[in-house]
Amino acid sequence: MIRRTHPALSVWAWLVYAFLYLPIIVLVVFSFNDSRFGATWAGFTTKWYGVLFARTDVREALTNTLTVAVVSTLISTVLGTLVGLGLWRYTLRFRTALTGLLVLPIVIPDVVMGVSLLMFYAFVRSGLERLGWTFDNGFWTVLLAHVTFQISYVALTVRSRLAGYGPELEEAARDLGATGLRSFTHVVLPLALPGVLAGALLAFTLSLDDFVVTYFTSGSGFNTLPVLIYTNVKRGVTPDINALSALLVLVTVVAIVAANALLRPRRQP
Amino acid sequence: MKRAALSALLVPVLLSGCYRVEKPAATSGPVTAPITRGDGRTLRVFIWSEYIDPDLVTAFEKENGVRVVLDTFESNEAMLAKLQGGGAQYDIAVPSNYVVQTMVRAGLLQPLEKSRLPNLKNIAPGFLNAPYDPGNRYSVPYQYAATGLAYNRERYVPQDTWAEIFGPDDTRTFVLLDDPREVIGAALKYLGFSANTTDVAQLRQARDLLRGVVAKKGFQGFDGGPGTRNKLLARQIDLGQIYVGDLLIATEEDENVQVLLPRQGTTISMDTLVVLRRSPNPDLAHRFIDYLLDADNGAQLSNYTYYATPNAAAQPLLDDFLKDIPALNPPAAWLTDGRLDFIGELPTGRPQRLYDRIWTELKSR
Numbered sequence: 307m308i309r310r311t312h313p314a315l316s317v318w319a320w321l322v323y324a325f326l327y328l329p330i331i332v333l334v335v336f337s338f339n340d341s342r343f344g345a346t347w348a349g350f351t352t353k354w355y356g357v358l359f360a361r362t363d364v365r366e367a368l369t370n371t372l373t374v375a376v377v378s379t380l381i382s383t384v385l386g387t388l389v390g391l392g393l394w395r396y397t398l399r400f401r402t403a404l405t406g407l408l409v410l411p412i413v414i415p416d417v418v419m420g421v422s423l424l425m426f427y428a429f430v431r432s433g434l435e436r437l438g439w440t441f442d443n444g445f446w447t448v449l450l451a452h453v454t455f456q457i458s459y460v461a462l463t464v465r466s467r468l469a470g471y472g473p474e475l476e477e478a479a480r481d482l483g484a485t486g487l488r489s490f491t492h493v494v495l496p497l498a499l500p501g502v503l504a505g506a507l508l509a510f511t512l513s514l515d516d517f518v519v520t521y522f523t524s525g526s527g528f529n530t531l532p533v534l535i536y537t538n539v540k541r542g543v544t545p546d547i548n549a550l551s552a553l554l555v556l557v558t559v560v561a562i563v564a565a566n567a568l569l570r571p572r573r574q575p
Numbered sequence: 576m577k578r579a580a581l582s583a584l585l586v587p588v589l590l591s592g593c594y595r596v597e598k599p600a601a602t603s604g605p606v607t608a609p610i611t612r613g614d615g616r617t618l619r620v621f622i623w624s625e626y627i628d629p630d631l632v633t634a635f636e637k638e639n640g641v642r643v644v645l646d647t648f649e650s651n652e653a654m655l656a657k658l659q660g661g662g663a664q665y666d667i668a669v670p671s672n673y674v675v676q677t678m679v680r681a682g683l684l685q686p687l688e689k690s691r692l693p694n695l696k697n698i699a700p701g702f703l704n705a706p707y708d709p710g711n712r713y714s715v716p717y718q719y720a721a722t723g724l725a726y727n728r729e730r731y732v733p734q735d736t737w738a739e740i741f742g743p744d745d746t747r748t749f750v751l752l753d754d755p756r757e758v759i760g761a762a763l764k765y766l767g768f769s770a771n772t773t774d775v776a777q778l779r780q781a782r783d784l785l786r787g788v789v790a791k792k793g794f795q796g797f798d799g800g801p802g803t804r805n806k807l808l809a810r811q812i813d814l815g816q817i818y819v820g821d822l823l824i825a826t827e828e829d830e831n832v833q834v835l836l837p838r839q840g841t842t843i844s845m846d847t848l849v850v851l852r853r854s855p856n857p858d859l860a861h862r863f864i865d866y867l868l869d870a871d872n873g874a875q876l877s878n879y880t881y882y883a884t885p886n887a888a889a890q891p892l893l894d895d896f897l898k899d900i901p902a903l904n905p906p907a908a909w910l911t912d913g914r915l916d917f918i919g920e921l922p923t924g925r926p927q928r929l930y931d932r933i934w935t936e937l938k939s940r
Contacts, residue, residue, distance in 0.1 A: 522657065
């Protein structure tokens, strides 16, 4: 018999959720506040959303954010899925070490990653300059930086999705006459797909939210929304930034909910 | 085979971000820029957010047929980190005065060509030749903020003295700025010392004073400008230490919030305009700086940001509202009688460690 949860426990759970989500709710509510400084409630307005969409820097940052997120998600999903499949399927000599390397970008502090990438790009640039070539940090450097941390997330979700299955499924398919490619597209990939999609959504969300790594790897004139928000907050939050944050929260929540739905194990008939 | 195909696919993608370096055109001045890709049409400025009137930028763009890209940073430290990484090519940056020497030592700046800055004459002599950049070799003053005492006059009107916070009275609620140099500096000014002192005995006195201050019932913690401003608008506190500009902007919403400068004197921090060593367009950078030093433009800047202008010629052109605020325009004599201290760079070693220790102790309470 499973006992129902003690009522005190559910009260506690609600308190924890309130603690986690009240600040975000306050932020969303205050994006409708008719006061420039947001300290006191001065009436309901949607004007900040209008102000927001009139800002060219915001529109530009939005385009940049989405472009980087989409492209980096595509690249990292393909590469990460291959890594995840490889780790699942083959017995490799340095498997533990490889898995460790894969976890590293997840546990390493963002700031270390950002600074090391900044230095890496500077190093590469100085090498190229000797050959008479150069590049500015911007879209490409940010894109590569995002791919580097996204791969890990995709690879790990794909691997854990497949963890329950042995290689015998693929062998059975081969026994029944499937070619390597066919067994991959008809057996392995469908099994891995929820993991792939969940990993992709996770990667997309991470790219959308990332500030630190983006700040260090972007160049002049290339801003993403998190960078724009963060650098604006220091001198005081203007309500249009509240509105922008509210929208960003909305997009993130939708992506996370979608990722959860995909990760839920589907019962095979 | 496949691997070769993959790399063949990837290489052009990665290289498409690269371009060939054009050999720098012979630039005048002592520093030859290591990299020049300036087409003279795009000026890149690294600046604090909401620190320049967009209309001024648009006017400059029209006048010169160029594009100005404004990127923002949120702290001097973050700006330094990014510039030192060499990733971004900016022409102009806007560091606070105490960072200028650090940037010079890091080789990030190029000396200014004064002949291209005729409007430099507009700057009040008191703000030129400051200790952070003797002879203004690398920087020109942009806008500055004195640190004052803010209050909401509907709730409480303080005297113009730091004793409101540092004195024995324990009935007022207050916040201090979340910045070691500002807090320790204010305590030092109250005690009659320089805000940049390296005298250990003076620093110990400040430490003992501050220990008592943060133990007061009314102490509501450390906060930044926006937080303090919001608490004053909401009438949650009696007093707050704040940058004058950060508070003045709130008078638009509630004219009862006010700020004053304590008579013992206070700290000021000057934000400066510098041309970066790797600037792709040093010519345009100088032109933009000179444009900002113009009297009309200088006034327009302050009318927009509510920060004080070091531009003497701009002073009479300020909005009446700003002209009437003493905290924004400290008496000229204060500049020379030692009452206004630029927050200066500290020599490394014992005094700096003492500043750090005092701050850590205060924050850990």
